[in-house]
Amino acid sequence: SLKRGGKEYDRLSSHIGAFPLVIAAPIDIDLIRGAGDERRRLMDMVISQSDPVYLDNLLRYMAVHVFSVNEDSLSGMMAHNYYLYEAGGKLNLIPWDYNLALGGMGRSNDATSVVNDAIDNAFSGTTFLMENETYHSQYYAYLQQLVSEYIDGGSFDAFYTRVRSQIDALVESDPTAFYSYDGYLTAAETLYQVVKLRGQSIQGQLDGTIPST
Numbered sequence: 001s002l003k004r005g006g007k008e009y010d011r012l013s014s015h016i017g018a019f020p021l022v023i024a025a026p027i028d029i030d031l032i033r034g035a036g037d038e039r040r041r042l043m044d045m046v047i048s049q050s051d052p053v054y055l056d057n058l059l060r061y062m063a064v065h066v067f068s069v070n071e072d073s074l075s076g077m078m079a080h081n082y083y084l085y086e087a088g089g090k091l092n093l094i095p096w097d098y099n100l101a102l103g104g105m106g107r108s109n110d111a112t113s114v115v116n117d118a119i120d121n122a123f124s125g126t127t128f129l130m131e132n133e134t135y136h137s138q139y140y141a142y143l144q145q146l147v148s149e150y151i152d153g154g155s156f157d158a159f160y161t162r163v164r165s166q167i168d169a170l171v172e173s174d175p176t177a178f179y180s181y182d183g184y185l186t187a188a189e190t191l192y193q194v195v196k197l198r199g200q201s202i203q204g205q206l207d208g209t210i211p212s213t
Contacts, residue, residue: 010133059135061093063142067202069117070098071105102194115197119143119205120212144206151199160192 002009082095103114120130130136150156172181179187204210 055135056138057092059139060142061095062139063146065095066117066119067143067146067198068098068101069103069114069198070101071103072097072100102191102198111194115194116201116210117198118211118213119202140206143202147199147203147206151196156195156199164188 082093085092085094103111103117130139171177171184177184201210205212
């Protein structure tokens with residue numbers, strides 16, 4: 001067992017960040033020869049242990065990212081489409097390329113699997129966060145905030161209505177449109193329903209009535 005100050009750790013991951021050090025193992029050669037996703041995940045792990053602000057922003061990003069079921073970014077196979085931005089000695093994470101969100105990457109088999117995509121174990125390179133009770137609880141709190149304040153609190157409905165009022169007429173009169181206006185209306189209404197159902201699913205996963213893994 002591992003102890004600190006004579007007290008045994010409940011979780012080994014609670015020791016993370018207490019004594020920063022570097023350990024090199026033979027398998028770490030993959031950081032040099034392998035794909036970029038491992039190097040990016042290493043950066044997240046190292047920075048999170050030394051910068052509380054970045055850690056909190058990463059947890060917020062994870063909550064929004066998992067809600068959107070975007071498999072073409074940090075949680076995907078390639079772990080790309082985000083940028084580590086430094087300003088004033090502080091690092092932040094800037095994501096982009098969310099055109100394949102809500103199952104658009106094609107890895108999910110059907111609409112049900114997209115809506116009920118599990119909120120745990122989505123980030124294979126950040127298990128050091130999810131194994132820590134404090135970080136995991138904060139991640140859950142941000143998911144709850146997203147559902148309660150944005151989805152159920154009216155903010156999403158306001159955003160959806162505002163955007164529709166701005167672009168509906170433009171889409172209808174577009175002479176170069178790839179799809180019919182009726183097709184656009186169906187897609188917009190489907191998107192609204194999927195986001196709402198996703199919010200219900202995440203609430204169920206947080207409550208324990210729907211599997212979260």
